[in-house]
């Protein structure tokens with residue numbers, strides 16, 4: 588079921604568009620990564636979805652929620668740089684957050700216990716937040732963002748400021764939470780997106796330049812490059828390779844012939860068969876797979 592539809596969303600600051608005519612939708616129960624380089628407009632989109640910024644143009648629609656309703660009730664949001672009252676304990680902070688979300692004192696305490704347990708910091712509930720590690724603070728931030736049982740959890744760069752240990756803690760928690768709720772998170776690191784999300788929205792300079800499920804995008808962008816080295820006449824063999832049916836195209840770089848193929852095993856058979864038959868002066872045959880990472884680098888360096 589579609590949870591959120593964004594149509595032609597734009598946002599400008601001082602007349603300058605930083606999000607430009609962006610449209611996408613996503614399904615309930617999915618984990619979606621909004622990925623793009625620094626300054627692409629990720630935070631702006633997330634803050635707009637969270638109801639903290641007004642769009643300059645376009646429409647955001649949550650299924651099953653009337654337009655007059657305050658969408659903030661249905662959204663949990665963790666900003667990129669969360670601010671905590673470091674003198675509070677984790678428990679006090681959770682109860683305070685629950686009260687801000689209009690939960691009663693008793694309900695807030697109950698939810699706080701459950702969530703601190705869920706995010707793995709229940710043992711530190713009476714410790715001051717100032718004594719928490721980066722990973723613990725981020726887990727507390729996630730717990731407060733879901734205290735009111737939102738339909739959608741939005742996390743802005745949830746792991747980018749953490750050390751490797753903290754990153755691992757938070758990524759593991761996100762993997763657990765995605766089984767229970769819809770999560771939209773931003774990142775500029777493709778491997779984090781590939782590790783936990785179902786779908787990708789790739790943003791560059793305020794525009795969505797690619798979107799789809801990780802599985803479909805991997806298929807779409809996965810090509811194999813076979814690199815061939817010869818003792819002589821690389822141009823001559825390029826001409827021969829280009830006539831093979833499994834070969835898409837080829838180029839020569841530093842005397843190495845790079846051959847782009849769609850089906851590696853078919854191409855391997857074809858190339859090796861003709862090389863043996865004609866006794867090509869081949870000295871090396873290497874496979875190099877292009878991947879989502881190549882697609883990402885290509886898009887973001889444009």
Ligand SMILES: Nc1ncnc2c1ncn2[C@@H]1O[C@H](COP(=O)(O)OP(=O)(O)OP(=O)(O)O)[C@@H](O)[C@H]1O
Pocket residue numbers: 600601605623624625626627628629630631632667775
């Ligand atoms: N309040 C503001 N006033 C003016 N310009 C802004 C404001 N907030 C953001 N911008 C600009 O809008 C563009 C997009 O910023 P945004 O923070 O949304 O990108 P981002 O993809 O989240 O980047 P990062 O990964 O660095 O956080 C940037 O060029 C930024 O300088």
